Amino acid sequence: MSAVPDSPKTIALIGNPNSGKTTLFNALTGANQKVGNYSGVTVALKSGETYTPHGKKLRVLDLPGCYSLRASSLDEKVAVDALTGQLPGYSKPDLVVCVVDASNLERHLQLALQVIELKIPVVVALNMVDMAERSGLRLDPAKISEELGVPVVPMQANASKGLIELKQALRFPFPHAAEPHWATDPDHAEKSRREYVMQICEVAARRPDAHQLTFSDKLDNYLLHPVFGWIFFAVTVFLVFWSIFSFAAIPMGWIESAQAAISGWMEATLREGDFRSLLVDGVIGGVGGVLVFLPQILLLFFFIGLLESSGYMARAAYLMDGVMAKAGLSGKAFLPLFSSYACAIPGVMATRTIDSAKERIVTIFVAPWMSCSARLPVYFLLVPLLMHEKEGNSWKQALILFALYALGTGSAFMVARVLRRKLGADKSINHFLLELPPYRAPQWNYIFRHVLDRAWAFIAKAGTIILGLSILLWALSTYPKYDGDPADALEHSTMGKIGAIIEPAVRPLGFDGRIGTAILTSFAAREVFNSTLSVLFRVEDAGDEQATRNTLREKLASATWPDGRPIFTPLTMVSLLVFYIYALQCLATSAVVARESGSYKWAVGQFFFMSAFAYVASLLIFQVGKLFGF
Amino acid sequence: MNIDWQTLAAAGIVIMTLCIFLLKLTRGNKKASPCGHNCGCKKI
Numbered sequence: 222m223s224a225v226p227d228s229p230k231t232i233a234l235i236g237n238p239n240s241g242k243t244t245l246f247n248a249l250t251g252a253n254q255k256v257g258n259y260s261g262v263t264v265a266l267k268s269g270e271t272y273t274p275h276g277k278k279l280r281v282l283d284l285p286g287c288y289s290l291r292a293s294s295l296d297e298k299v300a301v302d303a304l305t306g307q308l309p310g311y312s313k314p315d316l317v318v319c320v321v322d323a324s325n326l327e328r329h330l331q332l333a334l335q336v337i338e339l340k341i342p343v344v345v346a347l348n349m350v351d352m353a354e355r356s357g358l359r360l361d362p363a364k365i366s367e368e369l370g371v372p373v374v375p376m377q378a379n380a381s382k383g384l385i386e387l388k389q390a391l392r393f394p395f396p397h398a399a400e401p402h403w404a405t406d407p408d409h410a411e412k413s414r415r416e417y418v419m420q421i422c423e424v425a426a427r428r429p430d431a432h433q434l435t436f437s438d439k440l441d442n443y444l445l446h447p448v449f450g451w452i453f454f455a456v457t458v459f460l461v462f463w464s465i466f467s468f469a470a471i472p473m474g475w476i477e478s479a480q481a482a483i484s485g486w487m488e489a490t491l492r493e494g495d496f497r498s499l500l501v502d503g504v505i506g507g508v509g510g511v512l513v514f515l516p517q518i519l520l521l522f523f524f525i526g527l528l529e530s531s532g533y534m535a536r537a538a539y540l541m542d543g544v545m546a547k548a549g550l551s552g553k554a555f556l557p558l559f560s561s562y563a564c565a566i567p568g569v570m571a572t573r574t575i576d577s578a579k580e581r582i583v584t585i586f587v588a589p590w591m592s593c594s595a596r597l598p599v600y601f602l603l604v605p606l607l608m609h610e611k612e613g614n615s616w617k618q619a620l621i622l623f624a625l626y627a628l629g630t631g632s633a634f635m636v637a638r639v640l641r642r643k644l645g646a647d648k649s650i651n652h653f654l655l656e657l658p659p660y661r662a663p664q665w666n667y668i669f670r671h672v673l674d675r676a677w678a679f680i681a682k683a684g685t686i687i688l689g690l691s692i693l694l695w696a697l698s699t700y701p702k703y704d705g706d707p708a709d710a711l712e713h714s715t716m717g718k719i720g721a722i723i724e725p726a727v728r729p730l731g732f733d734g735r736i737g738t739a740i741l742t743s744f745a746a747r748e749v750f751n752s753t754l755s756v757l758f759r760v761e762d763a764g765d766e767q768a769t770r771n772t773l774r775e776k777l778a779s780a781t782w783p784d785g786r787p788i789f790t791p792l793t794m795v796s797l798l799v800f801y802i803y804a805l806q807c808l809a810t811s812a813v814v815a816r817e818s819g820s821y822k823w824a825v826g827q828f829f830f831m832s833a834f835a836y837v838a839s840l841l842i843f844q845v846g847k848l849f850g851f
Numbered sequence: 852m853n854i855d856w857q858t859l860a861a862a863g864i865v866i867m868t869l870c871i872f873l874l875k876l877t878r879g880n881k882k883a884s885p886c887g888h889n890c891g892c893k894k895i
Binding site: 492496497498689693700 | 858860868871
């Protein structure tokens with residue numbers, strides 16, 4: 222019998238937030254979607270492929286988490302539309318795998334009953350049975366299956382346990398749609414479901430008679446304590462920043478050594494000329510100047526992954542709910558804003574979990590002020606210079622970095638509060654519901670895969686946009702060629718002329734034309750600031766590792782105005798740091814804001830507001846500082 | 852006028868880079884919305 226080549230059947234993974242859908246999706250498809258022990262990690266529909274035990278291809282859809290099929294938030298609507306076949310480009314799924322947290326059946330089964338009521342074939346994946354059993358729950362999957370009328374597969378998706386059994390349940394022909402015999406009274410559907418779920422739990426998921434505090438409950442007594450909880454939160458955040466500064470110093474040294482070795486080899490191999498200058502000053506100086514910050518950026522992503530995966534991120538959101546309320550936001554805005562510390566783009570995407578449209582737009586608007594990792598190269602360049610120290614293990618540098626983040630965050634909260642008031646109250650009342658998942662050992666494989674993914678994205682960016690801009694910046698600072706004294710060549714180049722034109726505009730901020738030019742070039746991407754300065758200040762490999770490390774800072778420290786005054790005074794550097802906290806210098810973020818807000822109006826308004834705010838803030842800092850004699 | 856290979860190579864790389872940037876700028880990035888449609892994000 223020959224096989225009939227028909228299109229693959231579609232299965233959809235649905236479940237409450239944080240039930241492990243994305244983990245199961247990754248295990249089924251071998252994909253690398255981000256996983257967190259936190260509600261709302263999946264904010265859009267993801268598609269992948271898997272195979273039945275008989276080799277038939279299946280299309281797998283990972284839907285965002287939802288508590289019911291009467292979803293109110295945007296990400297929940299995606300799930301409901303996909304399930305009911307209303308999402309263009311996606312047919313109605315042939316089978317739904319309902320992922321339920323075995324330790325929380327009372328709530329998770331409510332959604333399973335609603336899906337069964339749609340008369341679609343359903344398989345229930347009883348996930349995290351290990352944790353449920355550890356908490357003392359006595360599960361009877363066969364009884365649950367009998368009561369629901371659908372196959373129930375106990376599993377532990379993060380360890381790929383039960384995956385084979387689940388695939389067996391996905392064999393063709395799919396199971397028939399079950400009869401929802403509990404749904405007898407449409408007027409009291411929710412009550413009927415609740416009672417039926419309680420009935421199932423009574424016979425198939427029995428809890429120990431005496432209430433026992435789990436390990437997570439005991440830990441939460443301290444970590445959610447009004448005093449100790451905040452101390453732990455502050456210490457955790459500070460340690461993350463301190464670690465980024467200190468641990469990354471070693472791999473940064475390796476990158477710098479490699480950079481110096483390649484530059485040295487090129488200078489020894491090629492005679493002096495434009496091509497050698499392009500490679501050494503333009504490409505290696507520019508791209509290397511950005512790549513050297515890769516270890517710090519990876520550490521930041523590693524810590525965010527660790528906090529999400531362990532379950533602490535949800536506690537931080539719980540703690541922050543009260544703080545967020547002061548800015549007119551809810552705890553649901555915490556994850557988008559915290560993610561923005563890594564990159565504003567996923568942060569803006571994550572706002573889809575916010576129910577209130579007005580709260581969502583406010584969160585999108587202020588998200589770029591949560592200092593993203595692209596600002597780190599600028600901070601790492603300027604902070605040690607400000608402290609007259611070498612880069613590396615210093616609590617003072619960590620404290621300054623912490624203050625920069627705090628200033629951005631505090632300003633974001635203040636603007637959010639003003640904007641939230643201006644937009645007015647919501648038409649409907651939205652409640653903040655947050656699930657506190659049990660603490661788990663971090664899923665190292667997913668954390669490392671995610672960190673590697675970010676590393677590749679950063680390297681790809683350095684290898685494309687930043688490489689291209691470095692080459693163009695080199696050209697601007699080299700052409701037209703000047704035959705006079707080489708020391709005056711830059712002044713006569715295109716870059717020198719642009720700097721002279723914009724200098725009057727940036728001089729009140731304490732910047733000369735070169736800093737102004739570097740700011741101008743970094744409006745496409747902030748990281749370009751360092752490479753522009755490297756080119757403008759003619760930073761070359763000094764041969765010695767220690768000398769190479771500090772060359773740019775030394776050049777900046779010795780740069781002077783025509784009258785001999787130093788350019789990089791502490792006041793100028795503070796002014797520059799403040800400018801970089803507030804300026805929106807990322808085209809990709811603006812594009813995502815336009816898409817997510819549904820209008821270019823918000824993206825353009827945000828860009829001009831933040832740029833103007835950055836200019837005025839720097840101006841005030843510099844001029845007021847000068848008045849006080851700094 | 853004596854132009855050596857290094858000058859030509861550097862100028863060639865710069866012109867090529869400029870062309871790639873201009874091409875990217877005029878063509879734009881037409882990525883599909885990851886949310887599909889009708890997700891409520893007002894993207895049509």
